[in-house]
Each structure stands twice: as C-alpha cells, then as structure tokens.
Amino acid sequence: MIEVRNLWHVYEGRKEALKGVSLTFGNEIIALVGPNGSGKTTLAKHLNGLLKPTKGEVIVDGMDTRKYSVAELARVVGYVFQNPEHMFFEENVFKEVAFGPKNLGLSEKEVEERVKWALREVNLEGYEDRSPYSLSGGEKQRLAIACILAMKPKYLILDEPTTGLDEKNAESVKKIIRNLHREGHGILLITHEMDLVLELAERVVLLYQGQKVFDGDVEEFFELDLRKYDLDKPKLLKISEKAGLGFVRDVEEFVKALEMRT
Amino acid sequence: MMYTLYLERDSLIHRLDPRVKIIGSFFGIVALILFNSPLLLFSIFLLIVSTLVLLGKITIKEIFKALKPIIPISIVAMVIWPFILKPWYFGLFIGFGYGIRLLSVALLTLGLIMTTPQRDLILGFIKMGMPYGIGLTLTIALRYIPTLYILAQTIMDAQKSRGLELEKGNFIQRAKNTVPILIPLIVASIKTAHELSIALESRAFGASKRRTFLYNIKMKARDYIALGIVSALFFLAVYARYFLGIGYIELF
Numbered sequence: 001m002i003e004v005r006n007l008w009h010v011y012e013g014r015k016e017a018l019k020g021v022s023l024t025f026g027n028e029i030i031a032l033v034g035p036n037g038s039g040k041t042t043l044a045k046h047l048n049g050l051l052k053p054t055k056g057e058v059i060v061d062g063m064d065t066r067k068y069s070v071a072e073l074a075r076v077v078g079y080v081f082q083n084p085e086h087m088f089f090e091e092n093v094f095k096e097v098a099f100g101p102k103n104l105g106l107s108e109k110e111v112e113e114r115v116k117w118a119l120r121e122v123n124l125e126g127y128e129d130r131s132p133y134s135l136s137g138g139e140k141q142r143l144a145i146a147c148i149l150a151m152k153p154k155y156l157i158l159d160e161p162t163t164g165l166d167e168k169n170a171e172s173v174k175k176i177i178r179n180l181h182r183e184g185h186g187i188l189l190i191t192h193e194m195d196l197v198l199e200l201a202e203r204v205v206l207l208y209q210g211q212k213v214f215d216g217d218v219e220e221f222f223e224l225d226l227r228k229y230d231l232d233k234p235k236l237l238k239i240s241e242k243a244g245l246g247f248v249r250d251v252e253e254f255v256k257a258l259e260m261r262t
Numbered sequence: 263m264m265y266t267l268y269l270e271r272d273s274l275i276h277r278l279d280p281r282v283k284i285i286g287s288f289f290g291i292v293a294l295i296l297f298n299s300p301l302l303l304f305s306i307f308l309l310i311v312s313t314l315v316l317l318g319k320i321t322i323k324e325i326f327k328a329l330k331p332i333i334p335i336s337i338v339a340m341v342i343w344p345f346i347l348k349p350w351y352f353g354l355f356i357g358f359g360y361g362i363r364l365l366s367v368a369l370l371t372l373g374l375i376m377t378t379p380q381r382d383l384i385l386g387f388i389k390m391g392m393p394y395g396i397g398l399t400l401t402i403a404l405r406y407i408p409t410l411y412i413l414a415q416t417i418m419d420a421q422k423s424r425g426l427e428l429e430k431g432n433f434i435q436r437a438k439n440t441v442p443i444l445i446p447l448i449v450a451s452i453k454t455a456h457e458l459s460i461a462l463e464s465r466a467f468g469a470s471k472r473r474t475f476l477y478n479i480k481m482k483a484r485d486y487i488a489l490g491i492v493s494a495l496f497f498l499a500v501y502a503r504y505f506l507g508i509g510y511i512e513l514f
Binding site: 045048050069070071074075078079081083085086087088089099100103104133147148151 | 416427441446449450
C-alpha cells in the first residue's frame with residue numbers, strides 16, 4: 001500500500017507543483033493523468049523518494065520516504081523513465097538488466113535468474129548479447145521495463161510507456177502491463193493517451209494545477225468534461241456513445257456490443 | 263542554479279559596446295603581464311575592482327563569489343615563491359604579487375562576462391573578425407549548458423531508481439558510480455549534436471559567405487571615448503614600464 005497524505009511540493013521555494021494531494025493505492029492499475037505541468041511527474045517522483053515532500057508525507061509499505069534513500073525504496077517501487085536511452089550504459093542487454101539487482105546486493109546466481117526472468121517477462125529472450133543502443137524503439141522500451149522489473153519491485157511506475165511506439169510494440173507493452181498486474185504488481189501509468197487509459201486503467205487520478213480533481217473509476221472519469229482539463233475523450237468512446245452502445249473499453253468490446261444489438 | 267555569470271544591471275559598463283570591453287580586457291591583461299611589482303599589481307587589482315563596482319554596479323560580494331574558485335590556485339602561486347627567492351619574506355612579497363596578478367587576470371575576464379550578455383559578447387568577437395562558425399559554436403555550447411545540466415539530473419534520477427547510490431562510498435566508489443551517468447549523457451549529447459547539425463543545414467547554414475545580422479551593434483560616441491581612455495591608459499602603462507622603468511623588479 002502506498003499512501004500519500006496531504007502532499008505539498010514547492011520547487012526552489014517558488015513554484016508550487018503540488019498543493020495538498022492525498023492518494024492511496026495498492027495492487028491496481030492506476031492512470032495518472034492531467035495536462036502538462038499539472039504535477040504528474042512531481043507526484044510520481046515522490047513515490048520512490050526521488051523527491052521529498054515539502055509538506056505532508058508519503059508512506060510506502062510502512063516506510064516514510066523521507067527516512068529512506070532512493071536505492072532502498074527501489075526494491076519496492078520501480079520507476080521506468082520516459083526515455084529508455086537515459087538509463088542504458090552497459091555493453092550488452094544482460095549486463096544492463098543485471099545492474100539493478102546487483103545494486104541490491106544479490107548473489108550472482110540470483111541476479112542471473114532475475115535477469116532471465118525479467119527478459120522473458122518482456123519477451124526479449126535471446127537478446128542478451130546485443131548492445132542496448134542497437135535495439136529498436138519498442139525493444140528499448142521493453143528493455144527499460146525489464147531493467148526495473150529485475151529488481152522485483154511490488155509497485156511499478158511507468159512514464160508514458162507507449163508514447164512513440166508503433167501499434168505492435170504498444171500492444172506488447174500493454175500485454176506486459178496486464179501480465180504484471182495479474183501477478184500482483186501495483187501499476188501507476190503516467191500518460192496523455194486517453195486510449196491507453198480506457199483500455200488498461202482500473203482507476204483514474206486526474207491532477208490539475210497541482211491538485212487532485214478526480215479519483216475514481218474509468219467510466220465515471222470519461223463522463224467528466226475533459227476539455228476543461230485540456231484532455232479529450234477517446235474517439236472510440238465518442239463513436240460508441242453516438243451509436244448508443246454506451247461505455248466500451250476497446251474495439252473488441254465495441255464490436256461485440258454491436259453484434260449483440262443486431 | 264547558475265546558468266550564466268552575466269548579471270543584468272543598468273550601468274555604464276553594461277551599456278558599452280562589447281568590442282570596447284573586449285579590447286579593454288585584453289589591454290588590461292597585457293598590462294598586468296608587463297609589471298611584477300606587487301604594490302603596483304595590487305593597485306591595478308583595486309582599480310579593476312573599483313571600476314566594476316562603481317561603473318559596472320557589480321557588488322563586492324558578487325566579485326568574491328566569482329573569484330572564489332581561483333583563490334586556491336593563486337594561493338599556490340603565492341607560496342611557491344618563498345622557496346625560489348631568498349630571503350623568504352622577499353619571495354613571499356613577490357609571490358603575493360603573482361597571486362594578485364592571477365586574480366586580476368581572472369577578474370578582468372569574469373568582469374567582461376558578468377557585464378556583457380553572451381549574445382553581445384559573441385557578436386563583438388565576430389565583428390572583430392572571428393569566423394561566424396566559431397562564434398555560433400560558442401553560442402551553442404553556452405546555450406546547451408543548462409540543457410545538459412537538466413539532462414544529467416534526469417539521468418541521475420533514472421539510475422538512482424535502479425538502486426545506484428550516489429551519495430555513499432569512498433572516492434574510488436564514487437568515481438566508478440559516475441560511469442552509469444556519463445555514458446547515457448555522452449550518447450544523448452552526441453545525438454543532440456547530430457540532430458542540431460541537421461537542423462542547421464536544413465535552414466541553409468553556410469549557404470552564403472557573408473551573412474547579415476538581425477540584431478546588430480554599433481559604436482557610439484560614448485564607446486569611442488571609452489576606447490580612447492582605455493588605450494591611453496594602456497600606452498601610459500607601456501611608457502611607464504619601458505621608458506621610465508617603473509613597476510618592474512629585477513629578480514635574478
């Protein structure tokens with residue numbers, strides 16, 4: 001359980017990025033949405049201790065983030081950054097994935113097992129000897145997830161995991177997310193893509209100007225007037241509403257509902 | 263965080279043409295090399311400080327802050343002299359002069375940067391004959407310092423999230439810990455540079471030899487007067503040194 005209690009964050013004594021945000025989450029897929037500069041990243045960086053609260057507190061499985069280093073919190077909360085290239089520095093994929101678990105001080109055998117497991121989880125088996133920089137965009141994104149996954153964190157924060165990926169790669173990232181959720185991981189998605197929210201999320205948290213303005217399930221979320229927050233409804237939902245089919249989560253559901261009607 | 267050393271003020275020095283300031287600083291540095299009398303060097307140092315304070319509206323505190331990184335080097339330069347020159351107090355006296363000379367040269371350069379915006383400074387150099395390509399390279403290099411700083415922060419955050427401890431460990435451990443930061447930073451920088459070169463070429467960079475400037479600088483009466491004063495002072499210094507033999511102590 002991650003608990004955020006009345007969190008305030010002020011950058012360099014001036015810019016108020018977060019103004020009293022409270023949030024509790026466990027093993028669920030939460031989408032953290034909001035326009036640029038609404039405080040999404042600031043909030044996410046508090047969850048693994050990269051940022052410390054100016055006021056309020058963040059408790060991760062009973063640990064106050066102010067009292068633990070990022071490296072210690074990394075065992076529990078994994079953070080996959082937006083640009084995978086910002087973390088690659090080893091000569092091959094195996095060493096790259098092994099970096100995290102090695103930092104946790106695990107035995108060589110354990111590290112190897114975890115690397116194999118993580119690569120299998122993201123479908124990158126057989127890539128062990130490739131250079132991380134030689135991979136394609138989608139493979140890099142999956143490798144980035146594997147690097148964090150190998151540390152076996154209970155919670156996973158993914159920053160724009162499907163942005164810039166083609167359909168096939170985006171689909172495989174979504175599949176990975178669903179799998180991890182089934183295995184009991186709590187997942188926080190930071191995203192601008194409303195389609196992704198519609199398809200994956202169980203719960204949506206909407207930030208606007210540093211404050212939480214919505215926290216609830218997906219169907220309710222899409223009933224809000226999203227234009228007020230510089231967001232928009234997915235096309236699929238608009239079509240389905242026009243067709244009188246109500247709320248659907250993906251094309252498959254839409255087609256099924258359509259067939260049911262005729 | 264400090265992006266640049268430039269300090270926005272409304273002062274006489276700030277308003278001067280960058281070329282005058284560049285020539286002035288150059289003359290100042292040459293003059294400092296002409297003399298080795300500690301007392302004279304110290305007076306020149308005080309002259310530079312008071313010029314910056316009175317005509318440039320730079321505070322003593324800001325000057326000290328800018329000079330701070332140079333102070334250790336100038337102290338080293340100072341304490342070496344007593345070992346070379348006997349008696350030791352004479353060596354220390356001369357060393358004091360050398361330390362002050364170092365600080366003065368640094369202060370002249372820093373003063374130039376503190377009172378001139380980057381854009382003007384580079385435009386000044388280009389107008390004085392520096393090839394535009396070099397000027398542009400300098401501008402870009404300076405422009406990218408804050409960008410790279412932010413990038414380095416992001417990379418540090420990403421690696422910390424993978425369990426990298428940056429704050430702990432001895433000197434060797436800390437040096438080793440910079441590898442996971444430096445490699446992504448270098449790769450990202452090279453990529454940015456490559457993209458930038460494409461962007462420049464697609465905007466017809468280098469298509470014509472002589473280019474015009476949107477923003478231009480022009481010497482005004484005030485600038486000519488300032489240039490006259492600076493030159494007169496410089497020639498006075500040369501005259502004093504070579505014809506009157508002032509300010510130079512025979513050491514060996």
